[in-house]
Amino acid sequence: MLLCIRDKMAKILIIGAHPDDDEISAGLTALIALKEGHDVISVSMTQGSARNKQERLAEWELASARMGYTKNVIYDFPDTMLPQCHTDLIDKMRDLAHEYSPDHVYFHSNKDTHQDHKAVHDAASVAFRNGPSLYEMMAPSLQMSDFRPHIFYETTDILLPLRKAYALSAYKSQADIVSPQAGFMQMVTYGRWYRTKQHVRTIAESIDDDKLLHEIVSMNPFEIEPRNNDLHEVYKGIMALCPLGTIYAECFEPNHVVPRW
Numbered sequence: 196m197l198l199c200i201r202d203k204m205a206k207i208l209i210i211g212a213h214p215d216d217d218e219i220s221a222g223l224t225a226l227i228a229l230k231e232g233h234d235v236i237s238v239s240m241t242q243g244s245a246r247n248k249q250e251r252l253a254e255w256e257l258a259s260a261r262m263g264y265t266k267n268v269i270y271d272f273p274d275t276m277l278p279q280c281h282t283d284l285i286d287k288m289r290d291l292a293h294e295y296s297p298d299h300v301y302f303h304s305n306k307d308t309h310q311d312h313k314a315v316h317d318a319a320s321v322a323f324r325n326g327p328s329l330y331e332m333m334a335p336s337l338q339m340s341d342f343r344p345h346i347f348y349e350t351t352d353i354l355l356p357l358r359k360a361y362a363l364s365a366y367k368s369q370a371d372i373v374s375p376q377a378g379f380m381q382m383v384t385y386g387r388w389y390r391t392k393q394h395v396r397t398i399a400e401s402i403d404d405d406k407l408l409h410e411i412v413s414m415n416p417f418e419i420e421p422r423n424n425d426l427h428e429v430y431k432g433i434m435a436l437c438p439l440g441t442i443y444a445e446c447f448e449p450n451h452v453v454p455r456w
């Protein structure tokens with residue numbers, strides 16, 4: 196598929212400003228890549244606000260574990276103040292480039308309205324300008340009218356978007372802004388949008404991981420209220436949100452993409 200560079204597996208870096216950004220903007224893409232056996236390294240440049248750092252760190256660890264990243268990395272740059280750290284951000288990202296030699300790097304868009312996201316964009320554009328393919332991620336803080344995605348990663352395997360929602364539900368302290376259900380429906384929306392594009396082939400897969408599905412249903416990330424605590428009711432509630440054949444997708448704007456597949 197798209198991420199596979201001929202006969203070698205790809206190394207993918209996803210760089211977000213805050214602990215939840217990677218899952219929000221590229222969680223499905225990461226899961227598709229991981230399932231295909233590629234390495235995915237998730238990076239957060241801050242640990243969230245100083246007020247509840249320990250809580251944010253614990254949530255980030257849990258979300259990363261639920262995602263199953265190859266590796267997760269977190270730095271301690273000051274939340275909301277990344278624009279003041281431009282050269283230090285570049286240095287750290289150069290370290291990442293040196294350590295991991297990624298084939299593909301995903302980071303925030305320059306059309307993002309959050310100052311930390313913009314700062315990550317500016318630093319990553321410099322640090323990774325020689326080599327990997329670069330992709331700009333969508334985020335809720337993006338100016339949608341200006342975003343022109345034409346790279347879509349999509350799947351019909353419900354387990355992957357469910358797993359993204361499951362990972363997002365770890366961010367309890369951010370529950371007012373990070374909604375697992377909104378994240379899930381966002382993937383359905385882009386999946387519909389994807390139907391009008393034909394850049395990526397469909398990966399039609401069946402639900403084959405009963406254990407994980409059971410775990411997700413037990414966690415009930417969408418807080419469906421079952422009668423008699425019946426897990427099958429939760430499963431049916433989730434399936435009602437996404438009938439069979441639904442396409443789930445995330446989209447990206449290419450920054451500097453060398454088509455090597």
Ligand SMILES: [Zn+2]
Nearest residue numbers: 212213216312
């Ligand atoms: Zn963020």
